[in-house]
Amino acid sequence: MGTIAKIHEMLVNKQVSCEELTKSYLSEIEKANPELNAYVCVTPEAALKTAQAVDKKIAAGEEIGSLEGVPMTLKDNMSTKGIETTCCSKILSGYKPIFDATVWETLKSQNAVLLGKTNMDEFAMGSSCENSCFGGAANPFNTNHVAGGSSGGVSSAVGGNIAAYGLGSDTGGSIRQPASFCGVVGLKPTYGAVSRYGLIAYASSLDQIGPITKSVEDASLVFDAIAGKDKRDSTSVGGGNTYATLDNDIKGMKIGIAREYLDGVRDDVKEAVLAAAEVYKSLGAEIVYFDLPILKFALPVYYIIACAEASSNLGRYDGIRYGYKTAHYTGTHDMICRTRSEGFGEEVKRRILLGTYVLSAGYYDAYYKKAQNLRGTIISAFNKAFEQCDVILAPTVPMTAFEKGHATSDPIETYLTDICTVPVNIAGLPGVSVPCGFNAKGMPIGMQLIGKSFGEAQILNAAYKYQQAAPDKFIDTKWGVKL
């Protein structure tokens, strides 16, 4: 399996040069991408230039870092200097940032090999990746199914071995849900652990950047590299340092299951998650059941807050400073309205309208203020839950990856996909999705481990122990680079 650890070992032992490795990823992208549609932009020149620099270091006998020379990708909402960054929206077509997002600046300084930018639901709004102006990414386990969203491109690329790892962003489940659908690991860090500078905003109080990887060790390595306080993001606090404790004994660890997380979940998913709980018991952990009734309000709270923040954040797209501008107009107001109406997709417009509605006079108290109030209640409920357990085990998504075209018909039904993932964003907690089985059709099932605030080390420790105990749940697809 093409994990970061394996690639690092091969580079250090000179089994393959970084240039050869990068070329094989680029050639597999060319073969697989017409079907997977994971990449929306490929950057071979910059990738090969970095690869040659890494080879020079290795030839000179210099030591290389764990992420150095490893081919990877970024979701298309992270700013990359001189490389088109569109959020998969027509309104940002042609936009080339003049600065790097902090996460990319950090990885670039460690000679990460960027293969290209990956597909997503427009402005990260969606759960299937089909809201992309480039069309959706396909699931590497079965290309008739969606990759999930919104970070569908990264998950499809990592699951399809056309990137060793990637960075996604998670506002209501956009890292964990596609990771679950594509049978890979996805970590949504604690709010504030990773800088959001240069991440194109959807809902600023919920957005976090995190890794999508093939293994738990890889998620830990990447998270430790990108976590940190950044003076350009005043909500960043820092974090990291999870790798050293990955293999700690979990004997006596209390793993909580909130009954509400299992309500309405498909049987195959529920069985797989409960089987994982049995694995934890066999490792000496204690399973604790409890109730978290406030969870039933999490989804409406999420949609109210996220849309309210989005309606404000997306006010900046006016056709004046960057991106798309309408061709024919009669005045300034007309120009801005036409630009936005032509440039945004249907779901983005729906969320802007909903956000504007809940923030408008007469509705603000009933919706936005009430939702913020409930946000406080949900945070307290999680704090109380963590008095009884160390980590919470839950399904990542109530179902497995659905067939293409299924998600677009009914917005509410599509929103329900996020029911198990949004509580973590509302409370600002860390959550990791880990593969835990397959349904009868061979589609992957994911489980979610939720931790206390800044408790990434604990959830990754628990995830790693599971991976060691159940390696058969982490399987490769037919696509891409084989190492």
Next chain:
Amino acid sequence: MVTREDVENIALLSKLFVPEEELDGLTKSMQEIIDFADAINNAPASDEGFDCINNLSNVFREDEVVSSYPSTEILKNAPEQAEDHFLVRNRE
């Protein structure tokens, strides 16, 4: 109850045009989402407040002049420009 007029007003505030033929469909879809959001009004009342995650406080810095990006770089992304400025719109 979300009306057609509500949607028209909200669209104006959002600087979006909703074509006449999409107005009924959008009103219905907005109503469904608002019904769904209304669930929160059945939540138990609490005086729990929320300001921000992680108890952050405002960050102040010294008001120092620092170099920024050259305007020529910034203007490269402008769909239209005139005399080294962003062009908002052409004169009629």
